[in-house]
Amino acid sequence: MNRLHNDTFLRALLRQPTDYTPLWLMRQAGRYLPEYNETRARAGSFLKLCHSPSLATEVTLQPLARYDLDAAILFSDILTVPDAMGLGLYFADGEGPRFERPLREEWEIRALEVPDPYVHLGYVMDAVAEIRRALAGSVPLIGFSGSPFTLACYMVEGSGSDDFRHVKTMLYDRPDLLHHILEVNARAVTDYLNAQIESGAQAVMIFDTWGGALAHRAYREFSLRYLEQVVSGLKREHDGHRVPSVVFTKGGGQWLESIAAIGCDAVGLDWTVDPAQARARVGDRVALQGNLDPMVLLASPAAVAAQAREVLDAFGPAPGHVFNLGHGISQRTPPENVAVLVDTVHAYSRKQRSGNAEQPAGA
Ligand code: CP3
16 A cells, blocks of 8 residues: 555655656646546636645646656645635736635734644545555655745735735834744644544645745744644654655755754755755755746747756755656646656766767767
């Protein structure tokens, strides 16, 4: 039951040698795939997809049917957690996520409670279990959550934002209130990820999408500290297997050493980071995941292959690299380019390990 046909991804996260560099793509199930759009139309909305374990399973498997990816990721959203706290998540047409009741008043903040993941997010746990059964040991399943700070951004702003003025005003005027939200979020995220692990997630990733918007000292106090609290509360083993964790702060390149020190197994890199320098800075403490610019996938197949090889050269063949994009895949990505990317990463990284990577194809 627990035997995996392909455990390359988990081995790479634990910095064990692998025959090739495994890859998966952030948002690999999504709107660039016509079959996703078809299922979403049938479901009626994105949130209905998330709420239905069988439809969530269907879309989780779609990219794996097309491409030889080395991991599946639970189809859901980071904002299900604040929704379970009662904030009322909805998606306005073409405008991204919104909350009916954003957190602005002190009494609302003091009333926040940690949701029981099996009760208020039971549909996510059902999806995790159903996806695990459907994968039947082919590749590992990644569970995920937003970081306490990134969730707080949406909870206080009530939507996405380009300046984060509400949450940052709270940070500077009422840091006690923001700390209270973050404390509740850290407990909620820990419980939520542990429930995903108990339900079958074989690795977990924490998306700190907006940590990079913080000022230098504020990052440490308002994001990193709570990431550390979550990571130290995670179940490290389930069913006799290690469950590795990945922490990704977008825009966090300057804090890599600090992120690598919080106890996670791997650190995600966005495309602004030089992989060779990143490796030199974190040493062999953690695996690294990343970091192709997602916009490369909008260019020609030849450019996709060339840029993928450059990323692999920059990381080198040493153990501890999981190939990914530096952020989520664009909905404008031609699906054929993803096939070129997957095949290039697998073939070229095999050659790197045998010392033949420099030779151009056909030479
Ligand atoms: O990686 C995967 O394939 C798993 C699924 C996944 C989704 N969202 C599906 C989704 C994951 C891991 C997320 C995480 C998520 N959600 C993050 C962190 C990662 C990141 O991208 O920075 C954030 C910030 C969110 C919040 C969110 N959800 C936003 C801002 C949006 C709208 C943006 C957009 O692309 O439209 C969503 C909606 C969303 N989440 C979609 C998908 C496939 C598109 C919804 C649709 O079908 O219309």
